[in-house]
Amino acid sequence: MLDHSRKFQIFSDFTKLDHLKNPHYLSSDELKKFASRKIDFAVQGQVLIDEKEVTLCIGTNHTFPLSLPIVFLQPADAFGMIPHLEGDGCLCYLDPEGLLLNSEEPVGILIEALKRSIILLQNGTRGENYQDFMDEFSFYWQKAILEPKCLLSFITVDNNLRQIFAYKKPGQDILFAADSIDIVNAYFNSELNPFSSYIRYTALYIPLELGTILTPPQRNRPWSLSDIQEILRKNLSLKNQKLLKKYQSNKKKKEQLLILGLPRSNGGRTLVGLVFSDTASNELLLINKSKSIPSGIIVIRYDSDYLVARGGGDVQLQKVHALVVGCGSVGGNIVMDLIQSGITHLTLIDPDTLSHENTFRHVLGHKNESKAKVIALKEEIESKYPYVSINIYVKHIENAIKEKVIQLSEFDCIFLATGNHTIELYLNRMIHQLKKTPITIFTWLEPYSIGGHTLLTHPQQSGCLQCLFTSDDHNSYYNKSSFAASGQSFAKNDLGCNGSYVFYGALDARKTAEQSVRLALDSLRGYETGNPILSWKGDDNLFTKEGFKTSLRYQLSIDTLQQNKYAYINPNCPVCGEQHRCPQ
Amino acid sequence: MADVQSQMIKFHEAIKLKRFDENETLRDKREIILKRLNSGLKKLDLDPTPKYEVIDQGSYAMDTGVKPLNGDYDIDVGISFKISKDDYPDPLEPKKWVYDSLVGHTKKVEIQRPCVTVYYQISGEPAYHVDLAVYSDKDNNSDGKIYLAKGKEHSHKENKIWEESNYPSLINLMKNHFQDSEDAKQFRRIIRYLKRWKDFKFQSKGNAAPIGIGITIAAYKWFAPNKVTNPFDNTTKYNDLEALQHFVGAVLSNFQMVYSEGVWTKRLEVLLPVAPGNDIFTKMTNSQMTVFQERLQSLFDSIQKAQKEVDPKEACTLLNQQFGCDFPIPDEKDTAQKRSPAIVSSSASA
Numbered sequence: 057m058l059d060h061s062r063k064f065q066i067f068s069d070f071t072k073l074d075h076l077k078n079p080h081y082l083s084s085d086e087l088k089k090f091a092s093r094k095i096d097f098a099v100q101g102q103v104l105i106d107e108k109e110v111t112l113c114i115g116t117n118h119t120f121p122l123s124l125p126i127v128f129l130q131p132a133d134a135f136g137m138i139p140h141l142e143g144d145g146c147l148c149y150l151d152p153e154g155l156l157l158n159s160e161e162p163v164g165i166l167i168e169a170l171k172r173s174i175i176l177l178q179n180g181t182r183g184e185n186y187q188d189f190m191d192e193f194s195f196y197w198q199k200a201i202l203e204p205k206c207l208l209s210f211i212t213v214d215n216n217l218r219q220i221f222a223y224k225k226p227g228q229d230i231l232f233a234a235d236s237i238d239i240v241n242a243y244f245n246s247e248l249n250p251f252s253s254y255i256r257y258t259a260l261y262i263p264l265e266l267g268t269i270l271t272p273p274q275r276n277r278p279w280s281l282s283d284i285q286e287i288l289r290k291n292l293s294l295k296n297q298k299l300l301k302k303y304q305s306n307k308k309k310k311e312q313l314l315i316l317g318l319p320r321s322n323g324g325r326t327l328v329g330l331v332f333s334d335t336a337s338n339e340l341l342l343i344n345k346s347k348s349i350p351s352g353i354i355v356i357r358y359d360s361d362y363l364v365a366r367g368g369g370d371v372q373l374q375k376v377h378a379l380v381v382g383c384g385s386v387g388g389n390i391v392m393d394l395i396q397s398g399i400t401h402l403t404l405i406d407p408d409t410l411s412h413e414n415t416f417r418h419v420l421g422h423k424n425e426s427k428a429k430v431i432a433l434k435e436e437i438e439s440k441y442p443y444v445s446i447n448i449y450v451k452h453i454e455n456a457i458k459e460k461v462i463q464l465s466e467f468d469c470i471f472l473a474t475g476n477h478t479i480e481l482y483l484n485r486m487i488h489q490l491k492k493t494p495i496t497i498f499t500w501l502e503p504y505s506i507g508g509h510t511l512l513t514h515p516q517q518s519g520c521l522q523c524l525f526t527s528d529d530h531n532s533y534y535n536k537s538s539f540a541a542s543g544q545s546f547a548k549n550d551l552g553c554n555g556s557y558v559f560y561g562a563l564d565a566r567k568t569a570e571q572s573v574r575l576a577l578d579s580l581r582g583y584e585t586g587n588p589i590l591s592w593k594g595d596d597n598l599f600t601k602e603g604f605k606t607s608l609r610y611q612l613s614i615d616t617l618q619q620n621k622y623a624y625i626n627p628n629c630p631v632c633g634e635q636h637r638c639p640q
Numbered sequence: 641m642a643d644v645q646s647q648m649i650k651f652h653e654a655i656k657l658k659r660f661d662e663n664e665t666l667r668d669k670r671e672i673i674l675k676r677l678n679s680g681l682k683k684l685d686l687d688p689t690p691k692y693e694v695i696d697q698g699s700y701a702m703d704t705g706v707k708p709l710n711g712d713y714d715i716d717v718g719i720s721f722k723i724s725k726d727d728y729p730d731p732l733e734p735k736k737w738v739y740d741s742l743v744g745h746t747k748k749v750e751i752q753r754p755c756v757t758v759y760y761q762i763s764g765e766p767a768y769h770v771d772l773a774v775y776s777d778k779d780n781n782s783d784g785k786i787y788l789a790k791g792k793e794h795s796h797k798e799n800k801i802w803e804e805s806n807y808p809s810l811i812n813l814m815k816n817h818f819q820d821s822e823d824a825k826q827f828r829r830i831i832r833y834l835k836r837w838k839d840f841k842f843q844s845k846g847n848a849a850p851i852g853i854g855i856t857i858a859a860y861k862w863f864a865p866n867k868v869t870n871p872f873d874n875t876t877k878y879n880d881l882e883a884l885q886h887f888v889g890a891v892l893s894n895f896q897m898v899y900s901e902g903v904w905t906k907r908l909e910v911l912l913p914v915a916p917g918n919d920i921f922t923k924m925t926n927s928q929m930t931v932f933q934e935r936l937q938s939l940f941d942s943i944q945k946a947q948k949e950v951d952p953k954e955a956c957t958l959l960n961q962q963f964g965c966d967f968p969i970p971d972e973k974d975t976a977q978k979r980s981p982a983i984v985s986s987s988a989s990a
């Protein structure tokens with residue numbers, strides 16, 4: 057990056073500004089003690105922190121000024137333990153993620169780094185940023201443990217102190233903790249129990265009160281039993297203190313696991329584990345001077361709250377049960393998008409098998425050729441994602457309803473992506489007659505990449521698929537939202553009659569699926585309470601080249617399409633019109 | 641409110657007189673007369689044989705013609721001689737060229753004040769007449785203006801005049817009035833509706849009826865297109881009945897108190913937007929004007945009533961009484977049996 061003389065120039069410009077008292081350039085011998093930080097140039101000097109003079113050393117590695125300078129407090133323990141200070145005195149004065157450095161101003165970067173380091177030390181000595189300990193507790197925890205051991209946690213992380221279970225193979229360390237083995241099986245999507253040979257014993261989950269601030273243990277100053285007793289005495293809610301008493305027993309165990317839930321300022325919790333040997337749980341509540349040292353354990357969260365994207369707001373998307381009808385190019389993408397959005401309980405219906413002609417359009421490619429689409433999708437999802445629940449039916453939707461294998465009213469959200477509006481209009485009518493009401497998304501593609509549509513309908517509310525086909529003019533029957541002028545036929549017959557398919561790209565399908573899943577999420581979260589139709593508009597080059605005509609609606613600008621997303625609603629619609637609604 | 645737009649369109653189809661290029665019989669009649677004029681002029685032994693240009697004019701040229709109720713179709717043709725009015729102080733002279741060339745072609749050829757008229761009869765009933773207006777061409781007049789030869793054979797001298805007339809440019813004015821071709825179509829439909837109403841409600845003889853060109857010019861001035869564009873699918877729906885209601889209302893509001901024939905009375909004045917710029921309705925007497933206004937008001941009331949009707953049959957019955965039997969009244973069966981197409985193609989896929 058910079059040669060030695062240029063670096064020297066930058067540093068001498070910096071030292072001239074007197075931010076450091078008695079600046080001293082570190083010799084190559086002196087630099088050796090920072091070898092692990094790969095510093096090739098550094099200057100040190102004195103600064104005042106709340107009237108106490110300390111030495112700060114500011115150095116750079118070879119990537120400077122594309123990376124931040126590194127600042128050390130000398131000696132490292134000049135202020136005891138304070139947040140963002142590492143064992144060797146290195147100060148984490150800024151999170152390098154999300155920063156933009158102006159490499160044209162290397163001197164400015166040095167000044168800013170030093171200023172922020174000084175502020176950090178001031179806040180630390182005054183105890184103003186101790187909350188930061190809690191927010192980065194796992195970092196300090198890992199540094200403090202001499203022989204790091206990990207366990208996987210599947211427990212629900214909340215504010216309820218309770219008994220949980222720890223599991224391990226005979227003769228080995230604890231492997232995981234959970235409220236029950238079912239949760240672990242749910243993670244692996246396994247219906248059998250592959251952990252039946254594991255040893256199970258009870259453990260405690262102890263959540264500390266919101267606002268708890270603890271100084272993390274250090275390698276040379278680990279938490280003792282009495283430290284922990286004091287922490288519990290000071291930082292448990294009354295309810296949890298009572299619960300802890302309830303679970304205490306006099307029986308000494310060979311091994312006792314505690315998982316502490318440490319609150320973070322953003323509302324989440326960091327879990328840390330402690331294993332006591334030869335301790336009775338009733339001792340936790342005693343006040344004594346026991347110096348016995350439990351061993352710390354690193355806890356890695358695998359619970360679904362932590363792993364699966366959460367909906368936010370009032371709705372827990374994990375509780376949503378969605379039905380996807382039609383798992384072709386659009387439907388397949390919808391299924392994958394739903395899973396990644398945290399909707400993991402799905403029912404899929406499609407009678408078709410994956411054919412080799414679908415290879416480049418379907419999200420599954422040709423890996424599962426001639427397998428039923430829904431079976432292949434289920435396998436794919438379960439191999440990729442934990443905590444999913446997928447029911448499948450290799451059937452036509454109308455048969456699934458007739459045979460009562462599914463009840464539309466059981467779902468929270470229905471996606472209809474069959475490309476068959478005859479069936480979908482029939483289902484639209486059926487859904488609007490339900491008492492308990494799922495939201496429904498109708499979605500389809502236009503030919504030759506001219507666009508795709510997503511219509512949302514909340515039953516018992518104006519605006520439905522039928523509205524698009526209902527006009528005052530009885531001489532025509534067509535889809536008002538269509539970007540293709542009505543009366544044109546698009547079945548491309550190059551595969552013969554049975555294989556006739558409509559030309560479109562995988563990208564169109566993905567775009568349409570994404571639009572649909574976004575709209576469904578908006579509705580489930582309560583951001584979209586109406587029944588809009590969203591249409592994306594593609595280029596019509598290919599379409600017109602093939603001799604087809606676009607509709608007048610296609611000529612509208614994207615803004616106008618967006619503005620008029622409710623304008624399709626027909627108050628006289630025979631399905632959703634006021635006079636046709638069933639009494640609530 | 642009943643939607644009668646489809647009946648309005650059917651009515652229009654029934655009364656619309658197609659333009660020359662679409663109407664064979666009228667086109668043939670016109671061609672025959674023009675041929676006869678051409679050969680007739682040569683036979684007159686004038687030296688030199690006057691040159692002329694044929695100009696399409698009248699409602700055919702403006703595409704506002706309606707089928708006549710009495711079967712007497714009229715065809716308007718302009719014969720613009722390449723002569724200067726100054727060389728022919730008597731405007732009757734070129735008119736007589738036309739008359740002399742055509743006389744004997746049919747049982748009746750007459751010189752009228754504004755034109756020469758050739759009458760055709762079928763089994764004794766008037767079937768067509770062709771009005772030939774005679775002009776002095778603008779290129780041959782020192783002031784660059786077009787003049788119409790006016791006057792009859794035995795008129796007083798002061799009635800035999802060359803009158804500045806820019807009728808031919810009226811055609812362009814009307815044609816270019818609306819940028820949007822669909823608006824222009826509604827404009828012409830509205831003119832035709834009112835012209836048919838006029839034919840149905842007034843005697844054709846004399847000046848009792850407001851003349852068609854007056855209605856056309858009134859529409860040029862006061863008609864505004866009436867349509868609704870659906871913001872969702874961007875389709876446009878025209879409402880002819882509402883457009884007609886607004887137009888008739890505008891015409892009514894333009895009746896003004898004037899001092900005429902020694903009394904204060906309400907009259908409608910519509911000035912020709914081209915030379916000679918006269919009031920087109922000037923020939924109507926005060927009492928004729930009053931009848932015109934009353935009948936227009938009755939039309940306006942019927943339209944409003946029809947607009948409020950829920951049943952299209954009732955609405956159309958009201959309109960039928962104003963426009964005559966060409967205005968269709970939907971059959972109950974029609975409405976009941978109306979079906980949307982049952983199998984259509986879909987552009988959707990997934």
Ligand SMILES: [Zn+2]
Nearest residue numbers: 520523629632
């Ligand atoms: Zn509807």
